[in-house]
Amino acid sequence: MKDVRFPAGDSVPALGLGTWHMGQDPSHFNAEVAALRHGMELGMTLIDTAEMYADGGAEQVVGAAIKGRREGLFIVSKVLPHHASAAGTIAACEQSLARLGSDYIDLYLLHWPGQHALQESIRGFETLQQAGKIRHYGISNFDAAGLHDVIAAGGGNCQTNQLLYNPSRRGIEFDTLVEMAALNMPLMAYSPLQQGGLIGHPVLTEIGRRHDSDAAAVALAWAIRRDDVIAIPKAGDLGHVRANRAAAEIVLSAADLAAIDDAFPPPTRRQHLEVL
Ligand SMILES: NC(=O)c1ccc[n+]([C@@H]2O[C@H](COP(=O)([O-])OP(=O)(O)OC[C@H]3O[C@@H](n4cnc5c(N)ncnc54)[C@H](OP(=O)(O)O)[C@@H]3O)[C@@H](O)[C@H]2O)c1
Numbered sequence: 184m185k186d187v188r189f190p191a192g193d194s195v196p197a198l199g200l201g202t203w204h205m206g207q208d209p210s211h212f213n214a215e216v217a218a219l220r221h222g223m224e225l226g227m228t229l230i231d232t233a234e235m236y237a238d239g240g241a242e243q244v245v246g247a248a249i250k251g252r253r254e255g256l257f258i259v260s261k262v263l264p265h266h267a268s269a270a271g272t273i274a275a276c277e278q279s280l281a282r283l284g285s286d287y288i289d290l291y292l293l294h295w296p297g298q299h300a301l302q303e304s305i306r307g308f309e310t311l312q313q314a315g316k317i318r319h320y321g322i323s324n325f326d327a328a329g330l331h332d333v334i335a336a337g338g339g340n341c342q343t344n345q346l347l348y349n350p351s352r353r354g355i356e357f358d359t360l361v362e363m364a365a366l367n368m369p370l371m372a373y374s375p376l377q378q379g380g381l382i383g384h385p386v387l388t389e390i391g392r393r394h395d396s397d398a399a400a401v402a403l404a405w406a407i408r409r410d411d412v413i414a415i416p417k418a419g420d421l422g423h424v425r426a427n428r429a430a431a432e433i434v435l436s437a438a439d440l441a442a443i444d445d446a447f448p449p450p451t452r453r454q455h456l457e458v459l
Contacts, residue, residue, distance in 0.1 A: 199229030206240025264297020272307025
């Protein structure tokens with residue numbers, strides 16, 4: 184699988200594993216752990232989670248999945264904006280670490296812009312970094328102007344901006360992705376399958392047929408066609424995990440990409456940041 188590099192030099196696989204909605208139903212716990220383990224075994228060694236998901240339940244699923252195999256993994260979690268004062272960020276991280284059963288988080292993100300001053304959140308991140316509790320920090324759901332605010336607030340070591348990105352949600356190509364590229368900052372593309380909404384799309388399905396595959400795999404191959412995108416599909420189903428891993432082998436042709444541009448035109452002007 185191809186790698187994507189963060190500004191500080193860490194390389195991660197272009198396809199990782201999402202966890203939103205995991206940890207909600209105890210009867211699904213073992214299957215969710217198995218899905219994450221299967222993904223890791225197939226090389227999807229980046230796992231994205233957040234304190235928000237199932238009120239910490241998703242982090243507990245991740246904790247069970249990574250138990251005894253922490254080395255070589257890249258764990259991403261997120262602090263809720265209303266926790267993101269300097270002290271609150273540290274306290275939230277401690278709780279995430281306990282649920283994850285890990286001494287450190289590789290990349291800790293501010294989940295979306297909130298009421299606390301960015302300087303405060305960054306101070307919390309830097310304190311956690313100095314203590315070895317997080318290796319890097321970043322942001323999520325920040326538009327181009329917000330990204331500038333983060334840099335101006337002293338966040339020059341920000342490693343990524345995690346944003347909604349898939350063929351049907353490509354407004355960020357106009358400005359935010361351009362700004363991020365100028366900072367050598369890769370995108371973490373969330374909801375790359377539009378939460379299942381792209382499954383069965385006729386144009387993607389037709390392209391998938393040319394590659395002995397399907398619409399979901401084409402959507403993922405499309406997201407990671409760029410060298411600066413990590414896509415983090417969530418799959419609780421083992422077959423879906425395998426299909427998503429296989430998407431990394433699909434190379435879309437110029438004709439495939441043109442057909443996707445026809446069905447999902449790229450932005451021609453600035454758009455409000457879309458979030459889920
Ligand atoms: N930073 C943020 O604000 C933010 C917001 C949203 C999401 N995220 C992150 O991004 C991750 C991914 O986004 P998401 O969970 O919203 O949606 P998604 O990954 O676009 O879609 C997940 C859905 O697609 C299904 N699926 C997965 N692979 C499939 C395949 N090969 N064929 C058919 N269906 C498939 C899954 O079903 P099964 O589970 O049954 O396999 C699930 O219902 C999240 O889990 C989370 O980690 C971050």
